[in-house]
Amino acid sequence: MSNLNIIKIDKIYTIDEVLNFYTPLKERKDYDGFLVKMNSQRYQLFKYKGCTCVKCGRVGTHFRLQRHFENKVYHFGLYSDDEIEMTKDHCIPRKHGGSDTIDNYQVMCSECNFEKDHLLTYDDLMRGSFKSSEYNLD
Numbered sequence: 001m002s003n004l005n006i007i008k009i010d011k012i013y014t015i016d017e018v019l020n021f022y023t024p025l026k027e028r029k030d031y032d033g034f035l036v037k038m039n040s041q042r043y044q045l046f047k048y049k050g051c052t053c054v055k056c057g058r059v060g061t062h063f064r065l066q067r068h069f070e071n072k073v074y075h076f077g078l079y080s081d082d083e084i085e086m087t088k089d090h091c092i093p094r095k096h097g098g099s100d101t102i103d104n105y106q107v108m109c110s111e112c113n114f115e116k117d118h119l120l121t122y123d124d125l126m127r128g129s130f131k132s133s134e135y136n137l138d
Helices: 015-019 041-049 111-120 122-127
Strands: 007-015 028-031 032-036 058-067 075-080 086-090 103-107
Touching: 007 075, 015 041, 028 041, 028 122, 032 075, 041 075, 041 086, 041 103, 075 086, 103 111
Parallel strands: none
Antiparallel strands: 007 058, 028 032, 058 075, 086 103
């Protein structure tokens, strides 16, 4: 899956180069002339829960500096060796009452996240008919 609305810088950054500078404070760090906000909940998730997709086991191995086409502010995207972006997924989606807290976040690759978004329904959540091991929703 590729997002055509993303502009990426070619340089690759290691996990440590990015996550060692995570802070809950509103601070920006200079990376090669780009000021990057370092208090992202995604960085917090990757730092404290790891970089592995809970569904398929794909591992985020490096970061790329990127920005959305219409936005001038850069941020880091975490990617696997096969260049699939890793995401911050809500275990219980916001549209079904899930919170924006680290306890409700899990790491998923963008392919598994897309699949989950299209398969998991509100009724599945309420009945508990989803496979918790498949999506780590215990």
